[in-house]
Amino acid sequence: xxxxxxxxxxxxxxxxxxxxxxxxxxxxxxxxxxxxxxxxxxxxxxxxxxxxxxxxxxxxxxxxxxxxxxxxxxxxxxxxxxxxxxxxxxxxxxxxxxxxxxxxxxxxxxxxxxxxxxxxxxxxxxxxxxxxxxxxxxxxxxxxxxxxxxxxxxxxxxxxxxxxxxxxxxxxxxxxxxxxxxxxxxxxxxxxxxxxxxxxxxxxxxxxxxxxxxxxxxxxxxxxxxxxxxxxxxxxxxxxxxxxxxxxxxxxxxxxxxxxxxxxxxxxxxxxxxxxxxxxxxx
Amino acid sequence: xxxxxxxxxxxxxxxxxxxxxxxxxxxxxxxxxxxxxxxxxxxxxxxxxxxxxxxxxxxxxxxxxxxxxxxxxxxxxxxxxxxxxxxxxxxxxxxxxxxxxxxxxxxxxxxxxxxxxxxxxxxxxxxxxxxxxxxxxxxxxxxxxxxxxxxxxxxxxxxxxxxxxxxxxxxxxxxxxxxxxxxxxxxxxxxxxxxxxxxxxxxxxxxxxxxxxxxxxxxxxxxxxxxxxxxxxxxxxxxxxxxxxxxxxxxxxxxxxxxxxxxxxxxxxxxxxxxxxxxxxxxxxxxxxxxxxxxxxxxxxxxxxxxxxxxxxxxxxxxxxxxxxxxx
Numbered sequence: 001x002x003x004x005x006x007x008x009x010x011x012x013x014x015x016x017x018x019x020x021x022x023x024x025x026x027x028x029x030x031x032x033x034x035x036x037x038x039x040x041x042x043x044x045x046x047x048x049x050x051x052x053x054x055x056x057x058x059x060x061x062x063x064x065x066x067x068x069x070x071x072x073x074x075x076x077x078x079x080x081x082x083x084x085x086x087x088x089x090x091x092x093x094x095x096x097x098x099x100x101x102x103x104x105x106x107x108x109x110x111x112x113x114x115x116x117x118x119x120x121x122x123x124x125x126x127x128x129x130x131x132x133x134x135x136x137x138x139x140x141x142x143x144x145x146x147x148x149x150x151x152x153x154x155x156x157x158x159x160x161x162x163x164x165x166x167x168x169x170x171x172x173x174x175x176x177x178x179x180x181x182x183x184x185x186x187x188x189x190x191x192x193x194x195x196x197x198x199x200x201x202x203x204x205x206x207x208x209x210x211x212x213x214x215x216x217x218x219x220x221x222x223x224x225x226x227x228x229x230x231x232x233x234x235x236x237x238x239x240x241x242x243x244x245x246x247x248x249x250x251x252x253x254x255x256x257x258x259x260x261x262x263x264x265x266x267x268x269x270x271x272x273x274x275x276x277x278x279x280x281x282x283x
Numbered sequence: 284x285x286x287x288x289x290x291x292x293x294x295x296x297x298x299x300x301x302x303x304x305x306x307x308x309x310x311x312x313x314x315x316x317x318x319x320x321x322x323x324x325x326x327x328x329x330x331x332x333x334x335x336x337x338x339x340x341x342x343x344x345x346x347x348x349x350x351x352x353x354x355x356x357x358x359x360x361x362x363x364x365x366x367x368x369x370x371x372x373x374x375x376x377x378x379x380x381x382x383x384x385x386x387x388x389x390x391x392x393x394x395x396x397x398x399x400x401x402x403x404x405x406x407x408x409x410x411x412x413x414x415x416x417x418x419x420x421x422x423x424x425x426x427x428x429x430x431x432x433x434x435x436x437x438x439x440x441x442x443x444x445x446x447x448x449x450x451x452x453x454x455x456x457x458x459x460x461x462x463x464x465x466x467x468x469x470x471x472x473x474x475x476x477x478x479x480x481x482x483x484x485x486x487x488x489x490x491x492x493x494x495x496x497x498x499x500x501x502x503x504x505x506x507x508x509x510x511x512x513x514x515x516x517x518x519x520x521x522x523x524x525x526x527x528x529x530x531x532x533x534x535x536x537x538x539x540x541x542x543x544x545x546x547x548x549x550x551x552x553x554x555x556x557x558x559x560x561x562x563x564x565x566x567x568x569x570x571x572x573x574x575x576x577x578x579x580x581x582x583x584x585x586x587x588x589x590x591x592x593x594x595x596x597x598x599x600x601x602x603x604x605x606x607x608x609x610x611x
Contacts, residue, residue: 016502026391096319118593120532183315211419
């Protein structure tokens, strides 16, 4: 009997060891995958990167030189358009949810925001194609901006709401006790109090839409000419990576990697800076 | 909190007993609160409009094919006959492969992050896995196409073909691009989500639960397996379903590695297509109203499926986190 217990004990210890090692391995695999993707894309991207790529417009295959200046510019314009449309909607919707909502309506709207955030981005692209591209008879920068905005709105609304909720009620009461109106209290006291959280949310949403491709395929379409007016198609880094990745020409494939490098620096750079700043504030 | 705010409302201007100058400032208050309400409702309008517009524009296909749209395997622009079965099959099979690979890795990683990692490692390791979620999908697609696909073609599919070739899944020539590569890419993309949600659910398990189990003489794994995991199962399942929602709708990375061929075959080595990648690769060149309608109907199906999946996931995750709030 004693012997059996000993054996059972040894077995339990072995199972313990094996499972813990497996769990550690799983974490290592997850981290390794990131290192593989990032490492490969960064090394390959930086080796093809040069000043010409950053400062010149693209040229047809076969001609030397040519770059992605217009696409870099296009990404910035599309992100700016998306943000200009999404920020007022998202922020004020967040204010409503945190400050004014009646519980039943708030639950509905919160639920809607979560559903909207879960809509596949390609579906958003098709939707914007139907409501903007078809009536306007043209692919356009502004429809790309609208598609990105639809992706951004629920994210901004929910993060704004959560940051506003963290502002203690005593601050609201103190402001109201001074005799100012409620909206002045919200705009002047509550929102500034939640600013770090709100900006964190906005920047993370910006990083996300900067890398989006699927919603731009049938809205902004892509173009190598840069901005020719908001009602004309426009290119972006993400679209360039997609088109050039599938291209048979070596020079374009290399540009896809260089573009990937730039996009990674942009997207992960924003993420890392935002987290670093918001973590420092917490402690 | 909500009740307290409603009480405030009765104190603020708007009620007729207030002095007149305050009552006037109540108008600006009303304007502002109605403005915020307006923008909140904009979100609802977007969602409702999305459903209505997609349904309206899918009508040519819905009218022409009816229910046969989802059982037909043809996708033929020449004869203008379209069926969604291969795309639906591809979406399901690639998501299934993705989850089969991602779930054990994510659960293992979450266990490591919550229960095993030394404190100095917890933060950085979580951060790195979260960064994986921030990489744009087009870049994962690029990496998948040039790095993963050759690896899938030569060692992986060759090995599977020669060792497990008896199974119908592992037959046929190794293409590289195909269901298997798409599944691997989806695994990479769902790992960070499932890990993050599982980690948060495990963190919500009260420490007494662990301590009680240790006091009974349990090993570390027994504590995790019998005291922690049963407690946070709901949240972890929610995380998996959330990952499924992401996998079903993922477009760019899958489009770049799946080969975009409208085939219905058991072989995982074969090129195929998914709902999202069919839309991405064909929408731009759709020539007839019926083809566009069919693609929009695909978008509608994708929307419906992810909607259901996300609602289930939110409910489960919400139940888990509200459990934590109740304990506090």
